[in-house]
Amino acid sequence: MKKIRRVGILTAGGDCPGLNAAIRAVGKAAFGRHGIEVVGIRDGFLGLIENRFLHLDKLNLAGILTVGGTILGTSRIKPHRMEISGRVRDMRDRIVENYHRNKLDAVVCIGGGGTAKNALRLVEKGLNIINLPKTIDNDVAMTDTSFGFDTALGIATEAIDRLHSTAHSHHRIVVAEIMGHRAGWLALAAGIASGADVILIPEIPYDVTKVAQAIRQRSRRGTNFSIVAVAEGAISREEAARFKAARERKERAVTRAGVLKSKAELAELDHQHAGSTLRLARRLEELTGLESRVTILGYVQRGGTPSAEDRLLATRLGTACADFINEQHFGVMLAARGEGVQPVPLEDVAGKRKEVPPNHSWVESARAVGTCFGD
Ligand code: F6P
Numbered sequence: 001m002k003k004i005r006r007v008g009i010l011t012a013g014g015d016c017p018g019l020n021a022a023i024r025a026v027g028k029a030a031f032g033r034h035g036i037e038v039v040g041i042r043d044g045f046l047g048l049i050e051n052r053f054l055h056l057d058k059l060n061l062a063g064i065l066t067v068g069g070t071i072l073g074t075s076r077i078k079p080h081r082m083e084i085s086g087r088v089r090d091m092r093d094r095i096v097e098n099y100h101r102n103k104l105d106a107v108v109c110i111g112g113g114g115t116a117k118n119a120l121r122l123v124e125k126g127l128n129i130i131n132l133p134k135t136i137d138n139d140v141a142m143t144d145t146s147f148g149f150d151t152a153l154g155i156a157t158e159a160i161d162r163l164h165s166t167a168h169s170h171h172r173i174v175v176a177e178i179m180g181h182r183a184g185w186l187a188l189a190a191g192i193a194s195g196a197d198v199i200l201i202p203e204i205p206y207d208v209t210k211v212a213q214a215i216r217q218r219s220r221r222g223t224n225f226s227i228v229a230v231a232e233g234a235i236s237r238e239e240a241a242r243f244k245a246a247r248e249r250k251e252r253a254v255t256r257a258g259v260l261k262s263k264a265e266l267a268e269l270d271h272q273h274a275g276s277t278l279r280l281a282r283r284l285e286e287l288t289g290l291e292s293r294v295t296i297l298g299y300v301q302r303g304g305t306p307s308a309e310d311r312l313l314a315t316r317l318g319t320a321c322a323d324f325i326n327e328q329h330f331g332v333m334l335a336a337r338g339e340g341v342q343p344v345p346l347e348d349v350a351g352k353r354k355e356v357p358p359n360h361s362w363v364e365s366a367r368a369v370g371t372c373f374g375d
Contacts, residue, residue, distance in 0.1 A: 004105045004325055006037045008053070011070040012044030012111040012118065016136045016148025017306035018314040019070040022110055025318025026132075027061045034326040041107070043073040045118055048095045049082065053102065065311060068304045076114070080121050092125050099127055106325055110134055113141070116333055117350040123331045130324055131333040131346060132317050136302055139183035141352035142344045143335035147317070150309040152179070152301040153189050159297050160194035160229060167225040173215060173284050173292040174227055177277040179301050181233035183355050186301070188362055191229030191371065198226065198372045200280075202233040203356045204363070205240035206374025208280065212287035214372035224290060230277055239276075243269055317341060 009026055011019050023040070030036040040054035041047040054072065064071055082091045099107065106128035109119040112135035119131045133140040136152035156178050167174040176196070178187040184201020191199035198214060200206050215226045235243065246269060250262035278294055285292040306314070317334050320341040324334065332343035356363065363373070 001328060002105075004034075004036055004328060006039065006103050007106045007108060007325055008039050008041045008048070008099075008102070008104045009056070009072070009108040010041035010044050010047060010110070011072050011074045011134075012109060012115040013074065013076060014112070014135070014302060015069045015074050016134050016302050017068050017151035017304060018147030018310035019072075019074075019110060019134060020064040020067045021306055021311045021314035022132055022134065022147065022318040023056075023070070023072065024061045024064050025315040026108055026321050027056050028058070029319040029322035030325060031058075034322060036322070036325060039102070039104075040072045044075040044077065044111075044115075045079045045095070046075045046077050047072075048098055048107070049077075049079065049091045051098050051102070066305045068306065078114075079118055092121060095122060096125050096127065106130060106330060108132065108321055108325070112137070112146070113139065113349070113351075113353055116140070116346055119333075120331075120346040120350040123346055128328070128330040129346070130321055130330055131349070132321055133333055133335065133349075134314075136186060137180050137183050138185035138189075139180075139354045140333075140349065141354045142333065142349050143354075144338070145313065145336055147306070147310040147314040148302070149186065150313070151304070151307040152186055153193065154307050155301050155304070156186060156190035156297055157193040159295070159300070160190060160196060160227060163295055164194065164227055167227055167293075171224045171290065173225070173281065173288065173290050175277055175281040175284070175292060175294045176227065176229050177232055177294065177296040177298075178229060179297070180231040182353060184231040184234065185354075185356055187229050187231035187234070188356055188360075188366070192362060192366050194227070194229070195369075196227045196229035196371065198228040198230075198374065199366060200228065200230040200234035200374055201356055202231055202235055204358050204373045204375050205235050205237045207237050208283050208374070209287065211372060211374040212284055214374075215284065215288050215290065219288070219290065226290070228280075228284070230280065232277070233273075234276075235273070239269070239273065 027038040042052040133146040136148040138149040253259045281292040
């Protein structure tokens with residue numbers, strides 16, 4: 001077997017704390033332990049298409065462990081469906097061409113669920129690919145956790161702690177919106193850690209009257225403020241029914257036109273969901289008579305220096321990645337499993353999402369301390 005000499009590394013999808021720690025770990029272990037040269041690919045898969053590379057060595061990998069974001073840049077483009085001058089084109093053959101032209105023997109793709117799908121599309125084109133899981137959403141399938149989550153959890157928890165004291169002083173409802181469109185891990189964990197009174201997540205559709213009832217009950221007991229931790233993708237029962245029906249129509253669609261129509265319908269439902277946290281706060285104000293305020297934590301959750309836990313996880317996965325590259329073990333995502341790192345075939349990860357099981361032990365613990373989920 002030909003020895004692996006030169007490896008590319010890219011970061012794709014939304015950025016998160018810990019990406020630089022992972023780049024550093026792969027790079028240092030690859031050339032330090034195995035003598036493999038590592039080159040950075042700029043802006044995710046876009047850099048592979050446009051042939052934009054960055055030389056990486058001991059010098060420029062030094063001092064990035066604690067730095068947020070990604071020194072390589074990132075993008076959300078899909079190599080098989082890239083829009084160029086208004087036309088959608090499949091750029092995978094261009095990637096294969098650039099891979100060989102730049103004498104790459106493998107590419108490390110650091111990203112979430114979408115990146116795993118794109119990585120698999122390149123495996124299918126015959127490239128050596130290895131994937132590392134990152135996301136603040138903690139929704140990558142088949143891994144215990146992903147780097148980025150712990151840092152975001154710390155930020156969201158601290159933010160809600162601060163909202164607590166002001167909600168208390170003004171006798172208000174404060175609705176804190178936390179990232180997580182399709183999975184509620186971050187809102188759930190931050191809500192529990194900060195003692196939110198209500199936690200709303202996409203996996204448990206809520207009834208606003210039940211939320212209001214829980215808040216009124218607190219008022220009757222003399223506590224006339226409440227903290228609602230809501231995931232950006234949390235949906236009411238009515239919305240959930242509309243999404244379910246649209247998804248079923250998509251599954252039943254037999255013609256291409258039918259599939260496109262139901263995809264457009266789902267996109268429209270997503271569009272209508274925008275601003276739902278503001279509407280929820282207004283409705284709670286009407287139903288409880290308590291003044292309500294909204295705080296959208298937004299991109300603050302994705303920025304800044306990674307926590308010690310995320311630095312550790314990124315370093316564990318990144319150094320293990322260098323060993324897997326050296327052993328020529330490709331087409332896998334490296335999953336964090338307990339104290340170890342395990343390879344999982346990309347086919348088992350791509351297109352899957354780890355959602356919060358409604359009876360998960362975290363949900364049960366939150367219920368046990370009196371948290372309302374609006375169900
Ligand atoms: O996947 C991470 C995430 O931060 C989600 O929680 C959020 O919904 C999304 O990215 C925002 O994406 P963008 O950076 O494209 O606005």
